[in-house]
Amino acid sequence: MNSSNAPSAPASGPEEQPPARGRAWRDAGTRLAYAVAIVGAVAAALLTPLGEHVVNIFLDEPTCPGEACEGKNPQNQGCAEDARTFEPASGNPALLQLRYSEECQTVWGRIERGNPGDVVTVEAAGGARRSAQIEYGNDQFTSMVRVGDGEFEVTACAVPKAGGKSTYERYCIQASEVTAWQ
Numbered sequence: 001m002n003s004s005n006a007p008s009a010p011a012s013g014p015e016e017q018p019p020a021r022g023r024a025w026r027d028a029g030t031r032l033a034y035a036v037a038i039v040g041a042v043a044a045a046l047l048t049p050l051g052e053h054v055v056n057i058f059l060d061e062p063t064c065p066g067e068a069c070e071g072k073n074p075q076n077q078g079c080a081e082d083a084r085t086f087e088p089a090s091g092n093p094a095l096l097q098l099r100y101s102e103e104c105q106t107v108w109g110r111i112e113r114g115n116p117g118d119v120v121t122v123e124a125a126g127g128a129r130r131s132a133q134i135e136y137g138n139d140q141f142t143s144m145v146r147v148g149d150g151e152f153e154v155t156a157c158a159v160p161k162a163g164g165k166s167t168y169e170r171y172c173i174q175a176s177e178v179t180a181w182q
Contacts, residue, residue, distance in 0.1 A: 064079070065104050066148070070128060070146045071144065072144055073143055074099065077104065080099070084182055085100075085181065086100070086182070087182075088173055092171070092173075093167075093171060094112070095111065095113045096120070097112070098110075098154060098175045099141070104144065105148055105149050107122060107124065107154045108142045110139065110140070110156075111141075112139045115160075115164055116164070118140075118164065120140055120141065120142055120157070121142065121156065122145050124147050124153070127146060150177070152177055153175075154174065155172055156172065157171065
């Protein structure tokens, strides 16, 4: 028996406890961590060349018109979007191409049906010269050379690797702003 005169608490089952403060803090901290991770992943994706290319597709304009394009990758900068091609139809043993982006004011060389070790070059008269080597596969393109917004003359060459598998000899093509770019 209870000897005290204090009324006894009604029996209502297990006692209810107030919510733990730590749990609310952990939930907010977890949400913040997820938000930071998502924002970080999106930012990292946009700062890569592929992310930059995706952004350029949505903006539909190059990131580097003119001199800012010099030496950069035409695909990453959005310059391949409006590019036109000059590729002689006959006597082109390595499928050598010149690519021209009027919007970016640049050109670049591209080789197809080459072999590892073959080199493609592009040079603007009075300007820069760029080259790229096929590392694997059978094609490669150079970085861009600025040609400006007016008259220009450019030369691209396919150079087979000495002692390599290619059977063609050094082959060059020339073009200008009035070439039949397709």
